[in-house]
């Protein structure tokens with residue numbers, strides 16, 4: 001039965017759930033500093049592999065840069081099968097978009113994509129035009145209790161949950177109680193599970209700032225208290241699992257059940273475009289197909305559908321494990337030279353902890369001068385005084401690129417801070 005709660009019951013927080021103005025105020029000087037030295041919004045053309053030529057002048061007039069910012073972890077984004085898939089879908093339908101809600105006229109190719117992904121990932125998969133939109137529709141449905149038997153859950157966000165989840169806290173708070181807990185704080189989550197009849201936890205599988213959720217412990221809370229899990233695995237899909245099912249999905253049983261949703265972008269490791277939800281129940285599937293605000297009007301376009309179908313072919317071929325193995329080898333190479341908190345995990349993101357925002361910006365600029373584009377992270381992505389540099393390792397990086405990058409990181413940190421890396 002639906003729990004009758006409204007904000008006027010006084011049981012919901014009435015203050016703001018986001019402090020956007022505060023974060024913009026704090027982060028702005030660092031963004032401006034990074035912009036000024038050319039560390040953000042670089043434009044240009046990607047050439048072969050992970051190389052990139054900034055600007056629009058003829059390619060041979062400048063030196064190439066190796067990028068460690070793209071999240072195409074298996075290097076599939078410019079794979080010929082994926083590009084051919086996009087072109088074939090447009091040619092087959094002679095359009096890029098059908099200009100009609102999915103609930104009125106659905107495309108056979110889109111259903112084929114959903115069926116293929118469902119088979120690959122042992123779940124009921126719904127495709128969306130982006131990961132951001134998949135999350136947007138889901139947060140409200142979750143808050144309304146539609147996924148928890150009509151009972152509105154207390155929705156608990158991990159403090160580092162991706163912005164495409166955290167952004168919806170005010171919408172969720174319109175419907176139910178919202179809590180934000182420290183990163184991976186299983187103790188706090190268990191307390192909330194003990195104190196409340198229905199709890200849903202919203203987190204990332206693999207965090208875009210490094211690290212991952214403790215899936216084993218989350219599964220224990222699910223078994224003990226019926227905790228509902230909403231896990232965004234945008235950075236774990238394709239990288240892990242024999243069908244590329246991802247960091248999160250690969251740690252749950254074959255039958256997913258009705259206490260979980262795994263979301264993911266199809267634009268990172270998967271190498272295509274769009275987003276998806278892996279659902280474990282036909283009831284949840286029907287709810288999303290009927291009520292998700294972004295499911296019907298903004299379906300993936302034909303290029304996205306064709307590209308994703310192309311990527312499915314690669315995911316179902318021996319090439320997937322070859323690329324995963326190559327990625328693992330590149331990650332290992334990095335880990336043997338540069339210590340990070342992520343060292344030893346099989347995931348692609350490594351964070352170089354620097355501390356001061358000015359030093360992190362200077363190190364990233366030094367790396368760019370040496371031919372490596374990395375991303376400098378600071379408020380709001382990192383806490384103040386905990387700035388760092390994010391490195392996305394991919395299967396397409398050459399071993400010598402990784403070795404040279406590592407040497408440059410060690411040199412630049414020592415030169416900028418006067419101390420050897422890792423900084424204490």
Ligand SMILES: Cc1ncc(COP(=O)(O)O)c(C=O)c1O
Pocket residue numbers: 071129130131132133162164204208232233234235264265266267268274275
């Ligand atoms: C955790 C997470 N969720 C969602 C997204 C957005 O995905 P998309 O680019 O498909 O909208 C991203 C972006 O990489 C992400 O890091």
